[in-house]
Amino acid sequence: xxxxxxxxSLSVDEMSAxxxxxxxxxxxxxxxxxxxxxxxxxxxxAKSISYNLTNGKLNRGMTVPLTxxxxxxxxxxxxxxxxxxxxxGWCVEFLQAFFLVADDIMxxxxxxxxxxxxxxxxxxxxxAINDAILLESCIYTLLDKYFGxxxxxxxxxxxxxxxxxxxxxxxxxxxxxxxxxxxxxxxxRYSQIVQYKTSxxxxxxxxxxxxVLANIKDPELFRQARTILLLMGHxxxxxxxxxxxxxxxxxxxxxxxxxQDGKCSWLIVVAMQRANESQxxxxxxxxxxxxxxxxxxxxxxxxxxxxxxxYKVYEEETYNDILHQISHLSxxxxxxxxxxxxxxxxxxxxxxxxx
Numbered sequence: 001x002x003x004x005x006x007x008x009s010l011s012v013d014e015m016s017a018x019x020x021x022x023x024x025x026x027x028x029x030x031x032x033x034x035x036x037x038x039x040x041x042x043x044x045x046a047k048s049i050s051y052n053l054t055n056g057k058l059n060r061g062m063t064v065p066l067t068x069x070x071x072x073x074x075x076x077x078x079x080x081x082x083x084x085x086x087x088x089g090w091c092v093e094f095l096q097a098f099f100l101v102a103d104d105i106m107x108x109x110x111x112x113x114x115x116x117x118x119x120x121x122x123x124x125x126x127x128a129i130n131d132a133i134l135l136e137s138c139i140y141t142l143l144d145k146y147f148g149x150x151x152x153x154x155x156x157x158x159x160x161x162x163x164x165x166x167x168x169x170x171x172x173x174x175x176x177x178x179x180x181x182x183x184x185x186x187x188x189r190y191s192q193i194v195q196y197k198t199s200x201x202x203x204x205x206x207x208x209x210x211x212v213l214a215n216i217k218d219p220e221l222f223r224q225a226r227t228i229l230l231l232m233g234h235x236x237x238x239x240x241x242x243x244x245x246x247x248x249x250x251x252x253x254x255x256x257x258x259x260q261d262g263k264c265s266w267l268i269v270v271a272m273q274r275a276n277e278s279q280x281x282x283x284x285x286x287x288x289x290x291x292x293x294x295x296x297x298x299x300x301x302x303x304x305x306x307x308x309x310x311y312k313v314y315e316e317e318t319y320n321d322i323l324h325q326i327s328h329l330s331x332x333x334x335x336x337x338x339x340x341x342x343x344x345x346x347x348x349x350x351x352x353x354x355x
Contacts, residue, residue: 061089067210114253170196177264199233262288
């Protein structure tokens with residue numbers, strides 16, 4: 001029996017407790033850490049963490065304590081484990097920051113979350129690559145300190161390592177696609193990029209960690225959660241691709257570069273599926289070029305194909321499909337069905353989003 005009195009979302013106090021934990025973690029990872037004899041490095045790392053882990057929505061991180069809250073049985077919802085959930089949530093945010101710092105360098109992006117990308121600060125340039133590595137190392141420092149003696153330590157460690165490898169493989173496929181001819185872009189390749197690059201770390205990992213803390217062990221329940229959350233991740237990435245082209249930078253916090261980068265995005269895949277020969281020729285000649293005229297030519301073909309309208313239909317149909325799958329969740333061997341509110345909360349945050 002799940003406690004229904006706890007609410008379907010984190011309270012204001014719970015969200016505040018999550019946010020206010022970061023300064024303590026920064027202090028532990030820098031000035032109070034294993035390398036106190038490197039004050040200059042610690043100062044730089046503290047600055048990097050503060051810059052790259054703030055200004056975001058923190059949806060991934062706060063999903064860990066929320067999942068635990070919604071799954072903990074009566075009597076199991078403790079202050080101690082809630083703090084552990086918050087720490088794991090920040091570990092997810094460190095993972096996100098690691099990926100984004102590296103991704104912005106690879107893509108040559110200029111803005112992130114409404115401010116300059118980290119590598120562009122103080123002319124850091126490629127030196128920011130090591131900052132990305134340090135951000136990743138913070139995850140394992142925290143896991144070792146707070147979870148090293150827990151019976152589920154290896155489960156958590158494996159989850160982060162497994163997810164990092166998945167994400168890196170997806171990122172590599174995405175980067176390699178930029179050198180492919182757009183005739184080779186298809187929905188199979190696109191779905192593979194999305195599943196590995198985005199869905200695992202953004203959607204499945206936070207819920208997986210919350211399930212581990214709630215002492216869920218049935219593989220069937222993890223399978224059910226993964227299936228639905230990977231679908232949400234696919235929807236999220238399609239939204240990202242759409243906003244890269246049509247979003248308002250003042251709202252999204254970044255200037256889209258998918259067309260210039262020649263990315264295998266949902267828009268170009270659908271465009272190549274629907275375009276006639278003359279439109280395909282125009283896309284081949286302009287996609288992946290950085291000058292404004294080429295970008296405008298690509299967007300003109302997108303307009304001719306009514307891709308904005310197609311996207312709205314896709315979003316609605318996918319949303320309804322996910323709702324249907326959530327409604328059919330069942331208990332596994334433990335006879336302990338997953339709380340549907342976990343998935344509804346996540347879905348409500350991404351449905352018709354503009355940033």
